Amino acid sequence: MNYNQAAKLPPPSHTRGPAPVPAPAPVPAPPPVEPYGRQDLVMGTMRKLLEQRAGVARNLVEIDMQLEYLFYDLNSKKDDPQDVETYDGTLGVTREFVSDYERPVGQLQWTDLTGRFQADGEDQGNVSGQRWGSGALISDDLFLTAGHCFRQEFRSWKVPERNGIPISPAEIAPLMCVCFNFQIDGETGQTRPEVCYPVIELVECSPSPDDPHSTADYAIVRLGRDEKSGTLPGKMFGNLHVAKTDLTVKNASLCIIQHPNRKEKKVEAGHLLEIRDGRIAYNDIGTFGGASGAPILNGITGEVVGVHIKGGALPIGGFNSGTTIGAIRAKSKALASL
Amino acid sequence: MYTVNFIGLNYFNACKVGERDVLVPNGTPGSGKDDDQIPEHFASLFIEEDLCANDDWWPEHKQVRPVRLEIKLGEFRTANVIEFRIPAKPDPYTEPAAVRFSCRDRTLTNLNLDDGLPKLQTMGFVLDDRPDAIAKVPLPGGALEVFRFGGATLVRWLISDHDDPITITAHDGKATKRVVLKKSDSQLPAEIVFSNTVDLLAPLMSPAGNGKSQNMSVLGGAMAGMNTDAAGSMHNHGAAGHFVLYAKLDKDRNEQKFESPKIPDAMKLKSALFSNAYLSYLSSLDETPDPPCSGGCC
Numbered sequence: 001m002n003y004n005q006a007a008k009l010p011p012p013s014h015t016r017g018p019a020p021v022p023a024p025a026p027v028p029a030p031p032p033v034e035p036y037g038r039q040d041l042v043m044g045t046m047r048k049l050l051e052q053r054a055g056v057a058r059n060l061v062e063i064d065m066q067l068e069y070l071f072y073d074l075n076s077k078k079d080d081p082q083d084v085e086t087y088d089g090t091l092g093v094t095r096e097f098v099s100d101y102e103r104p105v106g107q108l109q110w111t112d113l114t115g116r117f118q119a120d121g122e123d124q125g126n127v128s129g130q131r132w133g134s135g136a137l138i139s140d141d142l143f144l145t146a147g148h149c150f151r152q153e154f155r156s157w158k159v160p161e162r163n164g165i166p167i168s169p170a171e172i173a174p175l176m177c178v179c180f181n182f183q184i185d186g187e188t189g190q191t192r193p194e195v196c197y198p199v200i201e202l203v204e205c206s207p208s209p210d211d212p213h214s215t216a217d218y219a220i221v222r223l224g225r226d227e228k229s230g231t232l233p234g235k236m237f238g239n240l241h242v243a244k245t246d247l248t249v250k251n252a253s254l255c256i257i258q259h260p261n262r263k264e265k266k267v268e269a270g271h272l273l274e275i276r277d278g279r280i281a282y283n284d285i286g287t288f289g290g291a292s293g294a295p296i297l298n299g300i301t302g303e304v305v306g307v308h309i310k311g312g313a314l315p316i317g318g319f320n321s322g323t324t325i326g327a328i329r330a331k332s333k334a335l336a337s338l
Numbered sequence: 339m340y341t342v343n344f345i346g347l348n349y350f351n352a353c354k355v356g357e358r359d360v361l362v363p364n365g366t367p368g369s370g371k372d373d374d375q376i377p378e379h380f381a382s383l384f385i386e387e388d389l390c391a392n393d394d395w396w397p398e399h400k401q402v403r404p405v406r407l408e409i410k411l412g413e414f415r416t417a418n419v420i421e422f423r424i425p426a427k428p429d430p431y432t433e434p435a436a437v438r439f440s441c442r443d444r445t446l447t448n449l450n451l452d453d454g455l456p457k458l459q460t461m462g463f464v465l466d467d468r469p470d471a472i473a474k475v476p477l478p479g480g481a482l483e484v485f486r487f488g489g490a491t492l493v494r495w496l497i498s499d500h501d502d503p504i505t506i507t508a509h510d511g512k513a514t515k516r517v518v519l520k521k522s523d524s525q526l527p528a529e530i531v532f533s534n535t536v537d538l539l540a541p542l543m544s545p546a547g548n549g550k551s552q553n554m555s556v557l558g559g560a561m562a563g564m565n566t567d568a569a570g571s572m573h574n575h576g577a578a579g580h581f582v583l584y585a586k587l588d589k590d591r592n593e594q595k596f597e598s599p600k601i602p603d604a605m606k607l608k609s610a611l612f613s614n615a616y617l618s619y620l621s622s623l624d625e626t627p628d629p630p631c632s633g634g635c636c
Contacts, residue, residue, distance in 0.1 A: 080605070130627065131627070132626065132627065133625075133626060146624070148624045148626065149626060151626075154626065155536060155537070155538055155540060156377070156535075156536050156538075157626075157627075217624075260489070260605070261489035261604070261605060262489070262627055263605075274410065274411050275411075276411040276412055277411065277412050279411050279412070281410075281411050287625055288488060288489045288605075288625065289488055289489045289625050289626060289627045290489065290625065290626070290627050291625045292624055292625040292626050308625065309624060309625070310622060310623065310624055310625060311488065311621055311622055311623065311625050312408065312618075312621055312622030314609075314611070314612075314618070314621065318618065318621070318622065319411075321411065
């Protein structure tokens with residue numbers, strides 16, 4: 001229940017139904033002479049009743065608020081992502097589903113920029129080492145994520161600059177790496193050691209300086225080999241299959257495997273609310289800062305049907321949203337070649 | 339009944355008997371040890387225009403700020419939110435502005451601040467007798483509760499009993515300014531936001547990175563002190579982010595104490611519930627990591 005619903009409740013039953021037929025108006029009689037003090041008594045009683053009424057109204061608001069808290073308590077738990085390895089199977093997809101599809105999901109991070117951008121006119125910014133976004137392998141070495149992760153300006157973060165101008169997305173990307181296995185070990189409860197791969201190239205990015213108004217927010221980066229094993233990430237962690245077409249069925253099952261709040265990998269699931277103009281919306285899948293770029297999976301097939309971009313879902317409205325795979329395919333040469 | 343929702347850097351002070359207030363560290367430029375590294379922070383009230391009856395706020399520190407909210411995919415509405423900004427202090431030793439909210443509640447209930455907010459005392463914090471706070475908000479009564487807001491926290495102050503109409507006053511030592519809210523028949527309590535963050539409504543520059551703001555005119559001009567080059571004075575405090583600004587309240591003014599704060603996991607808190615347009619806007623941004631100035635402490 002929320003205030004809006006409370007406001008829509010029908011009025012008390014005694015006020016419903018057709019209005020009673022008024023009786024014929026009696027011939028007005030001269031007003032009786034009230035005994036002294038009776039009017040004061042009536043007015044006093046009315047004042048008391050009005051005060052009581054105000055008190056009841058105030059209590060009702062407080063009760064509504066408490067109901068809302070309780071209502072939200074129930075729902076907020078539903079929107080809490082769970083660690084992938086200890087997932088209890090209650091969010092809408094099975095434990096097996098999560099186990100099958102979580103490994104290729106990784107975290108985009110800024111590398112340690114210590115010692116970099118020290119020349120005259122250069123500024124390192126404030127992003128060194130920051131855990132940044134989410135994404136997923138779609139081949140042995142291609143990683144699908146959000147385009148805005150490579151944006152040059154943020155309101156509170158500053159990417160490296162030269163002469164006051166932020167470096168380009170193509171230069172930003174190789175300053176990042178993608179780490180897998182950043183997740184809680186289901187047996188020990190400890191964070192697993194991460195395995196990180198350098199970003200060697202920004203293959204595609206939208207929007208970009210050349211296409212600043214594109215509404216398809218996505219990027220594909222190419223990852224290098226692991227320093228120790230010399231293997232590409234897909235050989236170690238596999239990759240997700242990208243859907244050929246959009247999922248358009250309202251209420252279809254969706255799953256987002258993500259690094260919410262820059263923390264260990266987690267899973268959330270829910271339903272497709274709406275799809276329109278290359279964007280996909282969902283209002284029952286909890287996501288947080290750091291989830292940008294996470295794959296939106298078809299909750300049945302495990303195919304990637306979009307890339308998570310924005311928050312906004314609240315218990316009393318709003319929605320989260322991402323870019324549809326159709327919108328990405330319409331722009332991407334890399335996906336066409338897979 | 340109404341709520342004041344605190345976001346950003348705000349210290350909930352209840353160290354000694356009788357002290358019940360919020361101290362807002364001064365993040366405006368020109369004070370502190372690292373004034374060239376911390377971006378400008380603003381202590382502001384954000385109130386939806388429809389809620390405001392009248393005010394006599396400092397004109398150069400008041401601005402209608404339209405926020406664009408997506409109602410359905412591709413369908414937007416614009417809500418006008420008025421930012422009432424606390425003026426910058428002339429020097430760090432000037433007394434903070436006293437910001438008072440209508441409140442007749444006389445019992446202050448702390449529902450979960452100790453569990454949900456980082457505790458400065460555990461970091462060696464000693465409240466200065468003359469802290470460099472830009473504002474001080476007395477908390478005579480009501481209920482305080484911390485919620486999750488994105489990946490950070492929001493502290494809600496619920497006031498049940500108050501004068502009607504609700505009035506907010508700010509006294510900067512020279513003048514007393516006030517904002518009066520409309521009387522509302524709505525069952526929804528009025529929601530006021532008290533924020534101490536960087537300017538989160540400042541437009542981003544052009545994607546080409548030429549350093550020029552691309553749509554400043556949308557905001558109808560700039561307020562006094564507004565940093566139109568929002569990223570121009572950023573810093574590198576790493577994971578500590580802007581938390582070191584709490585040193586402004588510390589007796590030693592020692593930023594090092596606050597460079598590795600232990601911040602409770604906001605994911606364990608209930609999510610904040612609100613209908614305020616400014617909060618709705620902030621919750622609907624791209625989900626890159628939250629700004630590093632998000633979160634109060636006690």
